[in-house]
Amino acid sequence: MNIFVDSAGPLLEALGTTVMMAVIAGVAAIALGTVVTAARISPIPVLRGLAFAYVQFFVNVPLLVLLILAVFALPDAGLLLPLTPTAIIVLALYEAAYVAEAIRSGVNTVGTGQIEASRALGFTLVQSLRLVVVPQALRAAVQPIGNVMIALTMNTALAAAVGVVELTSEANKLNLVEAQPILIFTVAGLIYMALALAIGLGAGRIEKRVAIKR
Amino acid sequence: MASSPTGTSSSTSAGTATAMVQLTDVQKHFGSHHVLKDVSLTIAAREVVVVVGPSGSGKSTLCRCINRLETITSGTIAVDGVDLPAEGRALAKLRAEVGMVFQSFNLFAHRTILDNVTLAPITVLGRSRKDARAEGLALLERVGIADKADHFPAQLSGGQQQRAAIARALAMKPKVMLFDEPTSALDPEMVSEVLDVMTSLAGDGMTMVVVTHEMGFARRAADRVIFMDDGRIVEEDTPANFFDHASSPRAQAFLSKILPH
Numbered sequence: 001m002n003i004f005v006d007s008a009g010p011l012l013e014a015l016g017t018t019v020m021m022a023v024i025a026g027v028a029a030i031a032l033g034t035v036v037t038a039a040r041i042s043p044i045p046v047l048r049g050l051a052f053a054y055v056q057f058f059v060n061v062p063l064l065v066l067l068i069l070a071v072f073a074l075p076d077a078g079l080l081l082p083l084t085p086t087a088i089i090v091l092a093l094y095e096a097a098y099v100a101e102a103i104r105s106g107v108n109t110v111g112t113g114q115i116e117a118s119r120a121l122g123f124t125l126v127q128s129l130r131l132v133v134v135p136q137a138l139r140a141a142v143q144p145i146g147n148v149m150i151a152l153t154m155n156t157a158l159a160a161a162v163g164v165v166e167l168t169s170e171a172n173k174l175n176l177v178e179a180q181p182i183l184i185f186t187v188a189g190l191i192y193m194a195l196a197l198a199i200g201l202g203a204g205r206i207e208k209r210v211a212i213k214r
Numbered sequence: 215m216a217s218s219p220t221g222t223s224s225s226t227s228a229g230t231a232t233a234m235v236q237l238t239d240v241q242k243h244f245g246s247h248h249v250l251k252d253v254s255l256t257i258a259a260r261e262v263v264v265v266v267g268p269s270g271s272g273k274s275t276l277c278r279c280i281n282r283l284e285t286i287t288s289g290t291i292a293v294d295g296v297d298l299p300a301e302g303r304a305l306a307k308l309r310a311e312v313g314m315v316f317q318s319f320n321l322f323a324h325r326t327i328l329d330n331v332t333l334a335p336i337t338v339l340g341r342s343r344k345d346a347r348a349e350g351l352a353l354l355e356r357v358g359i360a361d362k363a364d365h366f367p368a369q370l371s372g373g374q375q376q377r378a379a380i381a382r383a384l385a386m387k388p389k390v391m392l393f394d395e396p397t398s399a400l401d402p403e404m405v406s407e408v409l410d411v412m413t414s415l416a417g418d419g420m421t422m423v424v425v426t427h428e429m430g431f432a433r434r435a436a437d438r439v440i441f442m443d444d445g446r447i448v449e450e451d452t453p454a455n456f457f458d459h460a461s462s463p464r465a466q467a468f469l470s471k472i473l474p475h
Contacts, residue, residue, distance in 0.1 A: 111320075113316060113318050113319075113320035114320060114322060114323070116283055116316070116320060117314075117316065117320035117321070117322070117379075118322075119283065119306075119309060120281055120283065120309055120312070120313075120314035120383075121309070121310065121333075121334035121338060121382070121383075121386060122306045122307060122308075122309045122310025122311075122334060122338040122386065123306065123334065123337065123338060124303060124306050127337055127338070131322075131333060131337065132322055135324050136323065136324050139324065212323050212324050212366065212368070213366040213368065213369065
């Protein structure tokens with residue numbers, strides 16, 4: 001266990017980086033994903049097409065490919081950002097596609113009768129989305145969004161491949177010195193598991209709090 | 215109902231001044247299926263029209279076309295002298311003046327009963343929260359569920375939900391009320407509590423279009439019964455004439471099937 005005590009500082013710092021990436025990318029992904037869903041269900045064909053293309057692109061290209069492209073190709077194109085922000089932006093763009101799909105599945109749970117009733121009362125499209133559809137859709141999407149957030153947290157480990165010093169990369173560095181892969185990566189895995197558990201419990205709590213009374 | 219027209223013979227004689235709903239040569243297709251055929255109908259202010267007919271005859275579609283929840287293929291529909299506009303703000307404004315009650319209630323599941331009743335007056339009509347709540351409570355009182363104001367829709371029985379839905383529509387002070395099979399989804403013992411509310415509404419002079427299978431209600435509250443079959447208006451008459459001396463064979467066949475029950 002000494003090996004963890006001796007390198008506690010760098011390990012904690014790396015864990016901090018992992019959490020920071022997950023939180024910033026997560027918040028951004030939820031915001032962007034909501035916008036993408038709004039575009040996806042809007043009555044404007046161009047917006048619907050763009051949102052569809054966005055989701056298809058990010059769902060069908062591996063995250064690692066996107067990270068490598070962003071880290072090595074963007075500087076070539078003259079856009080130079082530090083590694084960690086680059087990885088956060090790519091993660092947010094990527095997971096936003098999955099958030100959009102989660103919210104869309106929530107929208108699909110809102111019955112057409114709810115929308116017809118709001119139209120029949122004279123609500124404009126924006127009013128029925130804001131007051132009737134979105135509040136119900138988000139309630140149904142809490143757990144699926146939680147799952148996307150868990151996947152996002154796990155996916156931060158891929159940033160190690162492009163040189164971001166987060167938990168996996170720090171564990172790898174420690175293993176190069178200590179040569180105890182089973183012990184080191186088991187501990188790293190347990191930490192990821194704890195993060196996932198915390199997100200899952202949090203989502204469950206929120207879901208219960210906003211549930212529609214039956 | 216002194217002001218109520220007889221409405222028995224020519225529907226065009228009602229005159230434009232009192233026509234609340236006017237359908238002229240309406241055709242409606244769902245794909246290759248011709249659902250409404252040459253439908254022309256004039257409904258006067260304060261008139262209660264009950265639409266009956268076998269399932270698939272187009273009666274629900276007719277009802278849903280009047281506030282443009284369904285678009286029509288050709289013809290015109292006017293409410294209080296205004297042709298139905300295309301989807302947009304003008305249509306939303308017109309819909310605000312036409313109340314609708316659905317077979318499946320469609321109360322907003324995430325809002326309390328009182329919120330359901332006040333939401334549209336506050337957002338669409340710009341009423342103050344305080345006034346809307348006072349009026350909403352009065353309406354809930356009228357339909358007999360004031361004690362359920364703070365409950366959520368799923369906590370109410372079907373009959374209570376439908377009465378809340380009627381209160382929600384009335385909160386907009388509509389010129390016309392459309393009822394699309396309002397009792398068809400209800401357990402039998404709850405049908406009368408909803409019909410009682412509708413009967414009292416008819417007595418107060420509300421203009422109503424009611425699609426229903428409740429012949430007792432038609433006899434009691436209707437000024438005119440419209441019989442539809444295969445997308446056409448086959449017969450229209452006063453309830454007494456229709457139920458006792460239906461002239462068309464199709465209406466006679468329909469009545470012989472449902473009246474014994």
